[in-house]
Amino acid sequence: MAKVTANYEVVYIIDPAQGEEGIAALVAKFQTLAEQNGTDVSVEEWGSRKLAYPINDKEDGYYVLMNFTSGNAFPRELDRLLRINDGIMRSLIVCKGE
Numbered sequence: 001m002a003k004v005t006a007n008y009e010v011v012y013i014i015d016p017a018q019g020e021e022g023i024a025a026l027v028a029k030f031q032t033l034a035e036q037n038g039t040d041v042s043v044e045e046w047g048s049r050k051l052a053y054p055i056n057d058k059e060d061g062y063y064v065l066m067n068f069t070s071g072n073a074f075p076r077e078l079d080r081l082l083r084i085n086d087g088i089m090r091s092l093i094v095c096k097g098e
Contacts, residue, residue, distance in 0.1 A: 006098055007040075007069050012082055012091035013061035016048055023062050026087050030066065033078065038070030055089050067096075 012030070014023050027045060034041045046063035055061070075093050082091040 005039075005069050005071055007067065007096040008038075008075050009094045009096055010066045010068075010075075010078065010082075010091065012064055012066075013051070013055075013089040014064065015056075015058065015087050015089050016060050016062050017058075018062075018087045022087060026085070027064055030064075030078070030082075033081070034066060034068045034070070034074075037074040037077075038068040041066070041068045058089070061089050 010030075014026055016023070018026065027043065031041060031043050044065040046065060048060055048062050051059060051061050075095070079091070079093050082088050082093075
């Protein structure tokens with residue numbers, strides 16, 4: 001039998017050019033999306049940090065870590081949404097298991 005739910009961890013980097021209000025709006029948007037489609041949502045904002053290598057000629061990014069529990073369909077949709085959002089520089093979703 002397939003797993004019904006699993007724990008996921010998402011790290012995404014927001015372009016600092018979005019400004020404080022833009023960053024807060026993106027964090028709230030993805031947190032709300034996770035709360036609507038999953039449970040046990042926790043968001044930890046790591047803040048602005050220097051990137052390991054430049055992305056689109058930018059040296060810094062705003063890092064956010066989000067953990068949640070959901071079925072396997074939502075992480076695919078979240079990944080799609082993170083990829084098409086211009087304010088997100090990079091993202092990674094990892095399944096931590098049951």
